[in-house]
Amino acid sequence: MKALQMYIDGKWTKSSNARTIDVKNPSSGETIATIPRGTEEDVNRAVLAAKAAFHGEDWRKVKAFERGEMLFAIADKIKLHRDELAELESTDVGKPLSQAYSDVDAAIRYFRFYGGAADKVMGDTIPIEDGLLNYVVREPVGVTAHIIPWNYPLQIISRSVAAAIATGNTVVVKSAEDTPLTATRLTEFFEKLDLPAGVFNHVTGIGHEAGAALAGHPLINHVTFTGSVGTGIAVGQAAMANVVPSTLELGGKSPNIVFADSDIEKTVEGVVRSIIQNAGQTCSAGARLLVEESFKQEFLEKVIERFSKLTVGAGMQDKDLGPILNEKQYQHVMGMIELANEEGNVLTGGKPVTVGGYEGGFYVQPTIIDGVSWNSRLAQEEIFGPVLNVFSFKDTGEALELANSTDYGLVTGIWTKDLNTAHYLASRIDSGQVFINNYGAGGGVQMPFGGYKKSGFGREKGWAALYNYTVLKNVAIKYN
Numbered sequence: 078m079k080a081l082q083m084y085i086d087g088k089w090t091k092s093s094n095a096r097t098i099d100v101k102n103p104s105s106g107e108t109i110a111t112i113p114r115g116t117e118e119d120v121n122r123a124v125l126a127a128k129a130a131f132h133g134e135d136w137r138k139v140k141a142f143e144r145g146e147m148l149f150a151i152a153d154k155i156k157l158h159r160d161e162l163a164e165l166e167s168t169d170v171g172k173p174l175s176q177a178y179s180d181v182d183a184a185i186r187y188f189r190f191y192g193g194a195a196d197k198v199m200g201d202t203i204p205i206e207d208g209l210l211n212y213v214v215r216e217p218v219g220v221t222a223h224i225i226p227w228n229y230p231l232q233i234i235s236r237s238v239a240a241a242i243a244t245g246n247t248v249v250v251k252s253a254e255d256t257p258l259t260a261t262r263l264t265e266f267f268e269k270l271d272l273p274a275g276v277f278n279h280v281t282g283i284g285h286e287a288g289a290a291l292a293g294h295p296l297i298n299h300v301t302f303t304g305s306v307g308t309g310i311a312v313g314q315a316a317m318a319n320v321v322p323s324t325l326e327l328g329g330k331s332p333n334i335v336f337a338d339s340d341i342e343k344t345v346e347g348v349v350r351s352i353i354q355n356a357g358q359t360c361s362a363g364a365r366l367l368v369e370e371s372f373k374q375e376f377l378e379k380v381i382e383r384f385s386k387l388t389v390g391a392g393m394q395d396k397d398l399g400p401i402l403n404e405k406q407y408q409h410v411m412g413m414i415e416l417a418n419e420e421g422n423v424l425t426g427g428k429p430v431t432v433g434g435y436e437g438g439f440y441v442q443p444t445i446i447d448g449v450s451w452n453s454r455l456a457q458e459e460i461f462g463p464v465l466n467v468f469s470f471k472d473t474g475e476a477l478e479l480a481n482s483t484d485y486g487l488v489t490g491i492w493t494k495d496l497n498t499a500h501y502l503a504s505r506i507d508s509g510q511v512f513i514n515n516y517g518a519g520g521g522v523q524m525p526f527g528g529y530k531k532s533g534f535g536r537e538k539g540w541a542a543l544y545n546y547t548v549l550k551n552v553a554i555k556y557n
């Protein structure tokens with residue numbers, strides 16, 4: 078079992094009080110590593126180091142294209158260690174190995190995308206009058222904080238850290254206490270880059286300790302948070318108390334809207350994949366199926382048949398679904414299924430699964446719920462498990478109403494051959510991303526991603542994320 082360390086100011090370190098947290102393999106329940114339980118003091122050291130590095134000449138003198146090359150070097154390292162990282166992510170998160178490979182490949186693409194962008198984030202000139210040159214530069218914001226959830230650790234660290242480094246900032250990462258392993262391996266890659274000490278720091282620890290200390294630290298200049306709505310609000314408020322901007326990527330209750338004219342085979346596959354990925358522990362999971370009433374029975378039969386063929390197993394066994402992260406999450410998922418049994422019908426699944434040789438893991442059958450009201454807790458709240466809620470609609474108007482009927486607005490899938498319907502709905506739906514006849518666009522490193530309503534604000538991914546980490550400065554020069 079490995080005793081991992083944090084990385085602060087260019088040095089590996091334990092926490093200031095030497096306390097640790099056990100890291101478990103969700104597939105088996107076994108403890109596989111320990112990480113330091115970072116304290117307020119540790120966070121303070123990391124932020125001070127990042128501040129000093131940001132103002133130091135060594136980092137300022139690094140050319141934009143050289144920052145890009147550093148990010149390419151990280152991408153190369155990840156590629157070189159692709160198998161190791163995929164196995165680590167699968168073991169730490171419990172996700173099926175092939176899904177962990179997709180995460181590693183997405184991480185490579187983030188570092189390449191933002192590496193390429195590093196010397197292309199340009200300013201502007203503004204025409205005013207003869208003898209007055211007015212220009213706008215995009216400067217780095219300074220010390221950036223990155224608070225990471227447990228479900229896609231490597232991908233989520235990569236997308237925000239790469240954008241922040243590309244634009245010349247310094248970084249303090251707080252990885253998720255449950256899944257810090259790939260974050261630590263990535264930190265080792267950063268160590269090898271020989272960056273000035275303090276440019277990249279990685280603090281581990283508990284959310285309300287190290288996480289809260291980071292979000293509320295008066296010397297940070299931007300917070301990127303991905304996680305639950307409740308924590309996101311606390312993080313946003315802590316940042317606001319210092320008048321610091323935040324980018325909040327929160328949860329979802331995303332719908333797939335299925336019309337009777339859709340291609341049934343492709344749509345079934347899209348709908349099923351969107352809810353079972355990472356055993357439904359995905360912010361953008363297609364958690365609600367809204368299906369045209371006249372098509373409901375035929376479509377549901379196919380979905381149920383597909384669900385019956387899905388396999389469940391340990392992450393490294395690479396079945397369709399892995400375990401739920403831990404007992405707490407499992408109790409939450411099973412509690413919601415119990416509620417479904419009281420308020421509606423469980424059409425398939427709904428039971429725990431025992432996986433031979435992995436009795437310490439928490440596994441759940443893929444489950445379909447029907448017959449609950451659109452405004453019930455089941456229809457409104459994230460279940461964060463492999464549970465699909467089904468609703469039907471009579472016409473496009475009702476489909477739109479149902480789609481927009483939650484507090485969330487992260488992703489929507491629309492399945493139809495009718496382009497009028499698809500475009501109309503895409504223009505009316507409260508959702509940061511809309512997929513028509515697909516769901517996910519293969520990860521979409523280049524596409525801005527983020528929420529409407531309580532799914533958050535600001536955008537990660539794509540070019541848009543670069544603007545989270547820059548601030549505009551306007552300069553006016555009078556000349557004769």
Ligand code: NAD
Nearest residue numbers: 225226227252253284285288289304305308326327328360
């Ligand atoms: P969480 O909110 O419990 O924790 C997220 C991170 O915040 C962790 O690192 C945690 O240690 C830290 N944290 C907890 N309390 C804190 C506090 N008071 N101050 C500062 N930091 C604190 O979320 P989770 O359970 O890790 O992740 C699941 C949630 O994340 C789901 O709601 C999911 O939808 C959401 N999510 C969203 C996206 C997205 O991009 N929109 C992606 C993945 C997950």
